[in-house]
Amino acid sequence: MASVEISGLRKLYGSVVALSDINVSIPSGTFYTLLGPSGCGKTTLLRTIAGFHSQSSGDISVEGRSIAHLPAHQRDVAMVFQDYAVFPHLSVRDNIAFGLKQRRIEANEIRQRVDQVMEVVQLGKFANRMPHELSGGQQQRVGLARAIVVRPKVLLMDEPLSNLDAKLRVDLRAELRRIQQDLGVTTIYVTHDQEEALALSDVVCVMEGGVIQQAASPLDVYLRPANRFVASFVGSNNFLDVDCSGAEAALKCGGEQVLLDLPNQHSGDAVCAIRPEDITVVPGKGSSASDRPEISIPVRIKEVSFIGREMEVFGVTEHGETLKSVSRSDPSVIDLPLDSDAQFCIERHNLSFFEKEPLGGRIG
C-alpha cells in the first residue's frame, strides 16, 4: 500500500518519443487505469514503472522513495502479464511461491500464504496442477495470485483480461476489483477496453501519442472529457462543425442557423460533440427554432439497425454529415423506410464543444 509519484517522465527510442512529460500522482490504494489505443504509450509507461525499460529522464517514486534507477528485480512492484507468463515447468503452488522463495521467506509461512491466496483467487483445488492443465482464466488467476502473494507496494497489470473470452472477462473483472479493494493495494492497470476501464477504476488516465490527455474519475472522463480525443475515444460521439464566422457561433440545421451559446466567446474553428444516447429520433419533418431548449436537426434516415435492447439509427444531415443515435427500440422508427425524413433532437445542455483539431481542448 503506497502512493506513486511520477514526475517529468520521458522515454525516447532513438528519435521517437514514446512517452513525454508524464506527471502522475496516485494516492495509496487507488485503482489507476491507463487507457488508450494501441501505440499510445500506456504499456511503455507500465513497463518503465516495472523497470523493464529505463526512462530517458524523469523520476518514479513509491512512498516518496525513488525507484527509477533500481534494477527491475529490486522494485517490489508485482506485475500481472497479458499472456499470463505462468512458468510452464512449475506447478500452480510453485508458481505462486516463486516470489516468496525469492524473498527468502520461511517455508511454513510460504505454505500458509500460498494456501490463503489460492482461496482468494479460487484456485484451492488446483494447487498441484501443472499450468498446461489449466484454462486461460485459471492461468491468469495464478498470475494474479503470484503477484499479490508477495504483498507488493504496487500491483501492475498489463491488459490481464484481453486474452480471455468475453463472458469470463466480465466475471474476472468484477473479481479483480473485489480483490483489489479487499487488499487495498495501489494498482496500475493498462487496458484498451474503455468499458473495462470505466467499470474498474478510481481514476482513468487516457493516453495518446505518449502524452496523458486526461486523468480523472470515470464519470468525469465520460461526462466532461478534457479534449476532443478523450470525447471520441471514451464512449462514442458525433462531431458537428460549428460555424464561427458570424457574430455568434451557430450550428447549421437545414436552412436555418441554430445559435449556440458558446461559452467564453471562442475564436477559431470549433466542433460540437453529441453523444449518440442523447439523440432522440422523431419521424417526419419538423421545424427548429433557436429559442427552444431542444435543437432538432433534420436528417434523412440512412440505416436503422435493431440490436435487441437498443436500436442504432444513422441519419445524414443536409450538409452530408452522418449522425448516429442510440436509443430504446421504437417500432415506429425501426419501420422507417430508408431516405425518409426524420428529426434528431438534442437537449442543449447535452452539447459540449471542442477546438476542431484532433487533440483540441474543451471549450467551456
Place this chain on the structure above:
Amino acid sequence: MNLSLSRQRLDFWTVVTIAIIVMLSLLLVLPILRVLLLGFIDPDTGNFTLGNFIEVFTRNYYVNGLKNTLFVGVLGTVGACLIGVPLAFFTTRFIVRGKALISTLAILVLVSPPFIGAYAWIMILGSNGVVTNFFGNFGLDIPTIYGAHGIILVFSLKFFPFIFLMTQTALNAVNKSLEDAAENLGCSPWQRFYKITLPLVFPAVSTGAIICFVLAIADFGTPAILGRGFRTLSTIALSAYRSELGGPPTMAVTVSILMMAISMLALLAQRRILSKRRYASSLTNLPVPVRLKGWKNMLVHVLSHGIVILAMIPSAVVVYTSFLKTNGPVFVGGFGLESYQRIWRDAPEAITNSFVFAISAVVFITIASGLISYVIVRRETRAAASIDFLMMVPYLVPGVVMAIGFVTVFRNGFPDVFSAAALLIMIYFIRRLPYGVRSTTSSLRQIKPSLEEAAVNLGATPLGAFMKVTVPLILPGIIVGSLMSFITAINELSSTLIIYDSGTITMPVQVYVAVLDGEFGIAAALSTILLLSTGACVYAVFRFTENRDSAFL
C-alpha cells in the same frame, strides 16, 4: 547519480555479451585473420605480396587441385540431390512402409564419421575389395573405387540425407491446394511436380545443396583415403602445411583462403537466389500421401529402402569387419575379437583421448551456448547481431583452415602455453559451438520473454531468472545441442590431424593412420566404437525432441 547509472548499465547480460565477444575474437576471428594475413605475406622477405595467390592460380599442381575440388564438390552435391529429392518425394507423397526407419537410417548416415564411408568402400570396391575380388574370380576387371568417381559416389551417399531431410520438411509444408489448383488447371502429375511442387521446395533443396557442397569441398578424409593421386584443396593444404613445418605455412594458408572463398561464394550465391523466392506457406490444406498400387508401389518401396540400405552399407561393413579374426593386419577367416584386443593393447589412449577431448569441449559448449543463445535471442543490440553472424562462420571454415589458423596464433605467435590437448579442446569447442547454439536458440525462441520478466518482477536477479526459469525450459534444446556437438566433435578428423602429437592421438586419426597402413581390422574396431557412441547419442536426441529429423539439420 551518474556513477550508479553507469553501474546499472553494466548489468549481468552486458558483461556476458562482452565476455562472449572477447572469446569469439580470440578463438574465431583472430585465427581466421591470421590465416588471411599470412596468405598475403612473402615467406622469405616478410613483405606484402600477391605472389602466393599468383602461384596458386598459375601452377598446375594447385590449379588442378582447385578444379578437382570443384568437380567432386559439384558432382557430389548433384548426386546427393538426385538421391535425396526423389526419396523425399516418395516418403511424403506416397504411403511408404517403414518411413520412420528410412528417416532414422538417413540420420545415422548423416552423423556417422565421414571417413568411414571412404574406407569401407575400399573394402568393398578397392583393389582387394570383396566385390572386386568376386568379379575378379570370373576374370572380370571392374573399375575400382579410387579416384574422382569414387569420391563422388561416397559424397553422394554420405551427404544426401541433408537434401532428403530438408526437402521432406518442405514438401510436408506445401499447401496441397496449390497442387490441386495445378491439376485443376490441366497439369499432369509429372508437370505438377516440376512446375509447382519442385519450385516451391527449391529454397529447401538449395539450402541442403549448399550444406552438401560446403561439407564436400572441406572434406579431408574421403579424398585422402580414396584420392590416390587425385588431390583436392584440403589434401593439398595439409601436405603443404606438413612440408612447411618450421617456417610460416604460407602455401597451406593461401590454399585455405581459396577454400574459404569458395564456401563464402557458394553461401552468398544461395542467399541471392533465395532472396527472390520467399513463399509464405499457409498450412490450411496439408498434403495427403497417396497409396500406390502394383508395380509402382513395388518400385517406390524398393528405391526408398534401397537408397538408405546402400548408404548404410559402409557402416555395416565396418561393424562386420571389426569382428573378423585377424592375425596382424591380415584377415585369416572366421570371427574373432583380435581387432578389439589390439586396440585395447596398442591404442587405448586414442579412445580415452577422444572421449576426454570431446566431453571437455561439450561441457564448455553447453555452458556457452546457453549464454550465447540468450544474448542472441533476447538482446536486440548490434553486439548480439554480430554474435549471431559469427555463429555461422565455423560452418564455412574448413577444419584444415581453422586448425592452421589455430596453430599460427597459439603456437607460433603466443608463448607456448597451450598443450596439444588444450588446443584440440579449444578447436573442438569453437568449431562445434554453432550446433549447440543453434539448437538452444530455436528452443529459446519458443519461450515467451514475459516468463523471464515475471521472474525478475518477482525478485529474481537476471542470472537467477535465467537459471530458474529459462534454463529448465530450454533444457531439451540444450541437451540436443550438446549431443549434436558431441557427435561432431568425437568424429572430427581434419583439424585434429594438424594439431595432434604423439600423446594426443584420437580415434578418427588412428583410423586414418590404420587405413593408410592397411590395418583394416584396427580401423574397423575403432570405427565401430565411434559408430556406437554416435548411435547412442542419436538415440538420446530422439528421446529429447519432438521433431526428430529437424534436430539434425
